[in-house]
Amino acid sequence: MRLIVENLACRRSGRRIFSGLSFTLGPGEALMITGRNGAGKSSLLAMLSGRLKPDAGTIRGEDIGDAGLPECLHVVGHRDGLKSALTAQENLDFARDLLGDAQLTPGEALAAMGLPHVARLPVGYLSAGQRRRVALARLLVCRRPLWLLDEPTAALDLASQDVLAAMMGRHRAEGGLVVAATHQALGLEDARELRIGPATAEQVLDERIEESWA
Ligand SMILES: Nc1ncnc2c1ncn2[C@@H]1O[C@H](COP(=O)(O)OP(=O)(O)OP(=O)(O)O)[C@@H](O)[C@H]1O
Numbered sequence: 001m002r003l004i005v006e007n008l009a010c011r012r013s014g015r016r017i018f019s020g021l022s023f024t025l026g027p028g029e030a031l032m033i034t035g036r037n038g039a040g041k042s043s044l045l046a047m048l049s050g051r052l053k054p055d056a057g058t059i060r061g062e063d064i065g066d067a068g069l070p071e072c073l074h075v076v077g078h079r080d081g082l083k084s085a086l087t088a089q090e091n092l093d094f095a096r097d098l099l100g101d102a103q104l105t106p107g108e109a110l111a112a113m114g115l116p117h118v119a120r121l122p123v124g125y126l127s128a129g130q131r132r133r134v135a136l137a138r139l140l141v142c143r144r145p146l147w148l149l150d151e152p153t154a155a156l157d158l159a160s161q162d163v164l165a166a167m168m169g170r171h172r173a174e175g176g177l178v179v180a181a182t183h184q185a186l187g188l189e190d191a192r193e194l195r196i197g198p199a200t201a202e203q204v205l206d207e208r209i210e211e212s213w214a
Pocket of ligand 1: 012017035036037039042043044
């Protein structure tokens with residue numbers, strides 16, 4: 001698939017966060033979204049996943065057949081979306097049934113993340129890093145070409161960061177796309193970087209002029 005983003009603008013609580021943001025991502029490509037705290041990285045991922053409406057601009061997928069963009073992507077965000085009372089295995093079973101297009105079994109995905117021993121433990125009993133690894137294992141139980149990852153290495157030890165880097169490498173080798181918001185290197189070879197900065201004084205002025213005419 002291809003992801004095409006044109007002239008995207010974001011406004012939160014009435015304040016312009018970024019504007020004029022464009023990029024295209026093709027099969028096997030990766031994009032690192034960087035920028036200081038509050039620059040709008042998570043907001044951009046929320047827009048790409050369809051959870052947040054852009055203030056302006058368009059987001060579309062090409063070569064995705066009859067599927068809509070939301071059916072082509074996986075999100076691993078700050079909030080992991082795991083149910084604490086369910087076991088790791090049950091959480092992954094749930095994701096697999098819900099999302100369809102099954103790939104690895106939950107057991108295989110947990111083994112790939114180095115967590116075969118936690119399959120039958122409620123996720124609420126896991127450490128922060130183990131819990132994040134279960135959230136990342138969800139990427140492997142269903143095939144989705146576009147991975148949207150928000151600080152994916154948060155709470156991961158160095159060995160798990162290497163596992164994640166290898167996972168993203170395999171995904172890209174199979175034609176998958178990765179968009180990751182991050183403050184640190186992720187081991188993404190040949191990744192492009194999109195640095196989001198605060199709106200310039202000129203943009204803020206343009207916006208005020210537009211508003212005064214509206
Ligand atoms: N739900 C919300 N409602 C209103 N404003 C929000 C909301 N979420 C975030 N914001 C604001 O939008 C701006 C961008 O936040 P965002 O979380 O996208 O930044 P970020 O670049 O991901 O930051 P960080 O590096 O700290 O994770 C911030 O000023 C934040 O206060």
